[in-house]
Amino acid sequence: MKLLTFRTLRSLRLSGRGYLFLGTTLGALMLGTAARADDDIVSRMEQEMSRLQAAQAHVQEEQRAINHDMAVLKAEIARHHASGSSASHASAPHDGQLATARPDARSDVHAEHGERITTASARRHGLKTAEAPQFTATPGEMTAAAGAEPVRGAVARRDRVSLSPTGRGVIDTDKGSELAVVGHRAEDVLVHFAENGVGPHPRETLGAQSAGAVGDHGVFHLGPVTLMLGGFVDTAAVLENRHVASDTFNYWQDMPYPNEPRYHTNNFDGGARYSRLSLLARGNINSEATISGFFESDFGAGAVTTDPYESNSYSFRLRQAYLAYDDNKEGWHFLGGQAWSLLTPGRAGIVARQESLPETIEASMLAGQTWSRQWQVRIVKDFFHHRLWTGLSIENPATLYDTTGFSASNGAVSMPNGSTVTIGENGVGLTNDTANFSNEIAPDVIGKVAYDPVWGHYEMEGILHFPHDRVTMGNTGHNNTAIGGGAGGSMILPLISGKVELRMAGLAGWGINRYGSVLLPDTTLKANGSPDPLFGVQAQAGVIAHPNPRIDVYGYFGTQRVGHSYFNENGSSYGYGNPGYSNAGCLQELSTLSCTANTRSVSEITIGGWWRFFKGKFGTVEAGTQLAYSRRQIWSGIGGDPHTSMSQIFFDFRYLPFQ
Structure with a gap:
């Protein structure tokens, strides 16, 4: 271009035509260059705009x-x-976090903050929906094992729970709406449950508290281990029309007949001794297996120095202390330590802290209730996505003997044929030296099958018990072992899911009566000194309603009955329920006649309710009241078979700081 320009200038000189040609040529060249530059700029701008x-x-x-x-x-x-509630009231299974989700649309959750997160927002938070938990909860009940209030209106199902290192996460699907996640921090959950319309315990109910519910406030993470606090401060009282000096723990066999002045006196008693502390420690071995330890205690024991006149210093006692291993992938569950007996009715699967216990205020719960807290080693296997459960447990035995008619001291019973039968020994060392500890040759063997279909929870169980004693005649003796046992079952029917449920349970057999609340005798003695197991039946039924998240009401009927076995020798009567015993003095105050009064049956009907009137970050404060009527009947003897009864009203206030 430079060469062309100079040559052109020389050839054209300064003529007008030359200037015109020069300007035209330079303008064309400059315009062409600018056009190409503009095209590049526009292209880049269009890309940026896109x-x-x-x-x-x-x-x-x-x-x-x-x-x-x-x-x-x-x-x-x-x-x-x-609904009048300032905070959500979620309930969870005993050991993990319940969730509901559609199979085609799953999400994860920030449970600690109680968020609702859609699938889109899950992606926004960097959560992969394909990796979300696949656990579902029962309609209207998304619970933590020790429970919280049902999430009303949810239509869901439960299959399994995701076990993140924090143990948090709950998914809730509302019918007809897109997937949403409701997060409730509920640390007491671990084991998978199949949907049964019942769901684990609502957390604040007394049934959950009695089973050992832990809170979701007092939670601490120490590396891979999570510590969860539970318990409550309790102040309870009872007003009754008979004087039975057992506080709010009913001992029905001591219910007096009119021959005793205390039959004619009212009694008021109150205390805080059933305040409770608990601690659950849990660590995740991997995404499907965990190991946990649970400890629970209260002040329900009375030492020799305990009295109501000064300090009311009731003893700190062990309620539960056990370790548990759960593998949710393979369906194996192991428990060892002191816990609720496998005979205790359950609520979902066969899982610790999900026992089905009455919501009653009385510490003995209900006449006819089957339960015990004792040492055991338990193994459980679940099948079919956690719908069918089988369990086997060996548990600490303890035979309750009745020695009416015999002369007995420190576990030694004198027989009419001159022999001595040793059935036990009073405690020594660190055991109660005023209580007799029975001879036992083997543990109780208990098996259970539980089934969770789409509606209800159903159980069948059986037990073998082996009463054992030694008969000594002169300087020689021999041992005797009897075989007792029984079978029973329970069910929970969700009449209105999350609102009303019907519970029924029963157990019948020989030598198994101490598993009932009334503590009727297991065994008496035959004429040859061998154990003679007594037949017994215990049963209860109740209706429990949750009209709103803050109120629970209940009504129960329970009964426990025991058979009789006896013999007569040398003109004397022996055994349990012998018609030769005298009941002639039972109806006359301070009568000089005898009132043997071997209990035949105890029945109780009760109604009550709980109101959680404060609930927030500080925990839960609740109040309860209960009316109860109990009736005790005795085996017929000389003078007939009169009965006695007792009416009671209970009051209770509880502060649950961790729930």
């Missing part, structure tokens, strides 16, 4: 997701305000 438009669309999508989440939260807040 990128900005895509970014704007992404931001708009995020904003729509945020607006949706805010709308869901507002709806939840409005629903809770409308």
Whole structure:
């Protein structure tokens, strides 16, 4: 271009035509160069505009997701305000976090903050929906094992729970709506449950508290181990029309007949001795297996120095202390230590801290209730996605002997044929030296099968018990072992899921009566000194309703009955329920006639309710009241078979700081 320009200038000189040609040529060259530059700039600008438009669309999508989440939260807040509750009241299974999810749309959750998170917002938080938990909860009941209030209106099913290192996460699917996640921090969950319409314990109910529910407030993480506090401060009282000096723990066999002045006096008794402390420690071995340890205690024991006149210093006692291993993938569950007996009716699967216990205030729960807390080694296997459960347990034996008619001291019973039968020994060392500890040759063997179909929870169980003693005649003797046992079952029917349920349970057999609340005798003695197991039946039924998240009401009927076995020798009567015993003095105050009064049956009917009137970050404060009527009947003897009865009203206040 330079060469052309100079040559052109020389050839054209300064003529007008030359200047015109020069200007035209230079302008064309400059315009062409500028046009090519403009094309590159426009191309780059168009690319940038496309990128900005895509970014704007992404931001708009995020904003729509945020607006949706805010709308869901507002709806939840409005629903809770409308129900009179300032905080959600979730319930969870005994050992893990319940969740509900559609198989085609799953999410993860930030459970600690109680968020509702849609699938879109889960992606926004960096959560992969394909990796979300696949656990579902029962309709209206999303619970933590020790429970919290049902999430009303949820239509869901439960299959399994995700075991993250923190043990948190719950998924809730509302019918007809897109997937949403309701997070409730509930650390006491681990074991998978199949949907049965019943669900684990609502956390605040007394049934959950009695079973050992832990809280979701007092939670501490020490590396891979999680520590969870539970328990409550309790103040309870009872007003009754008979004087039975057993506080709020009913000892029905001591219910007096009119021959005793205390039959004619009212009695008021109150205390805080059933305040409770518990601690659950849990560590995740991997995503499907955990190991845990549970400890629970209260002040329900009375030492020799305990009295009501000064310090009321009731003894700190062990309720439960056990370790547990759960492998949810393979379906194996192991428990060892002191826990509720496998005979105790359950609520979901065969899982510790999910025992089905009455919501009653009385510490002895209910006449006819089957239970015991004792040492055991238990192994459980579940099948078919946690719907069918089988369990086998060996448990500490303890035979309750009745020695009416015999002369007995420190476990030694004198027989009419001159022999001596040793059935036990009074405690020594660190055991109670005023109580007799029975001879036992083998542990009780208990088996159970539990089934959770789509509606209800059903159980069948059986037990073998081996009463054992030694008969000594002169300087020689021999041992005797009897075989006792029985069978029973229980069921929970969700009449209105999350609102009303019907519970029924029963056990019948020989030598198994100490597993009932009334503590009727297991065994008496035959004429040859060998153990003679007594037949017995224990049963209870109740209706429990949750009209709203703050109120629980209940009504129960329970009964326990025992058979009789006796013999007569040398003109004297022996055994249990012998018609030769005298009951002639039972109806006359301070009568000089005898009132043997071997208990035949005890029945109880009771109604009551609980109101959680404060609930928030500080925990839960609840009040309860209960009316109970009990009736005791005796085996017929000389003078007939009169009965006695007792009416009671209970009051209770509890502060649960961890729930």
